Each structure stands twice: as C-alpha cells, then as structure tokens.
Amino acid sequence: xxxxxxxxxxxxxxxxxxxxxxxxxxxLKFHKSELDMFQQKLEEITTREAIGxxxxxxxxxxxxxxxxxxxxxxxxxxxxxxLGNLHSAxxxxxxxxxxxxxxxxxxxxxxxYIKLHYEFKEAIMDFFLKWL
Numbered sequence: 001x002x003x004x005x006x007x008x009x010x011x012x013x014x015x016x017x018x019x020x021x022x023x024x025x026x027x028l029k030f031h032k033s034e035l036d037m038f039q040q041k042l043e044e045i046t047t048r049e050a051i052g053x054x055x056x057x058x059x060x061x062x063x064x065x066x067x068x069x070x071x072x073x074x075x076x077x078x079x080x081x082x083l084g085n086l087h088s089a090x091x092x093x094x095x096x097x098x099x100x101x102x103x104x105x106x107x108x109x110x111x112x113y114i115k116l117h118y119e120f121k122e123a124i125m126d127f128f129l130k131w132l
Contacts, residue, residue, distance in 0.1 A: 017082075021079050021083050022083075024079055024110055025076060025079045025080075028075055028076050028079070031117055032072050035065050035068055038061070038065060039062070039065050041132065042058055042061055044132075045058060045131045045132070046058060048131070054127075054131070057127060061127060075109065078106050079106070082106060
C-alpha cells in the first residue's frame with residue numbers, strides 16, 4: 001500500500017514538474033521571438049542618418065540580444081535535459097531528491113534570466129520610443 005502511494009506521489013510530482021518545464025520552454029521561445037523583433041527594429045534604426053552618438057547604445061543592445069539568445073539556448077537545453085531525466089526516472093524507486101534539487105537550480109536560473117530580460121526589455125523599449 002505504501003509503495004503504491006509513493007508511486008502516485010511521484011507520478012503527481014513528475015506531472016507537475018513536466019508542466020513547469022513545458023511552460024518555461026514556451027516562455028523562453030516567446031522571449032526568443034521578441035528578441036528577433038527587437039533585432040529587426042534595431043536594424044531599421046541603423047539605416048537612419050541621425051543615429052550618430054546613439055550608435056554605441058544601439059551596438060550595446062545588439063550585443064545584449066546576442067547574449068540573451070545564447071542564454072535562451074542554454075536554458076532550453078537544460079529544460080529538455082531535465083525532461084529527459086524525468087521521463088527516464090524509475091517511478092518504482094523513490095526519487096532521491098536529485099530531480100527536485102536540479103529543478104530548483106534551473107528554476108532560480110530561469111527566475112534570474114526572466115528578471116534580466118524584463119529589465120532589458122524596458123531599456124530597449126525606452127530606446128525605441130526615442131527613435132521610432
């Protein structure tokens with residue numbers, strides 16, 4: 001009886017974690033598409049003659065976009081790896097907390113990335129207001 005309850009608990013945990021990972025993957029993919037739109041707008045602005053002294057700011061945004069894209073690729077890879085680990089876990093054995101520990105670490109990294117992304121988004125939107 002105890003073993004069956006543990007299996008049910010692990011199945012619920014697995015289902016919840018899978019849900020979280022899928023949501024995080026979708027959010028990262030959305031941020032990636034936002035970065036594509038930001039890059040396109042920055043390229044529009046570079047064609048303007050009056051850009052002058054703001055070209056350093058523009059270049060800084062382009063560099064940040066490249067850095068964010070790289071971060072997204074790494075986070076997506078970690079999400080996929082976590083899903084793979086989760087799907088290959090033996091639910092007949094008690095999970096030793098490793099998946100949960102890894103989830104927290106990934107969760108903290110995602111939280112940090114999202115915070116930085118929205119700070120970047122606010123800054124680039126202010127820049128766009130000035131130039132568009």
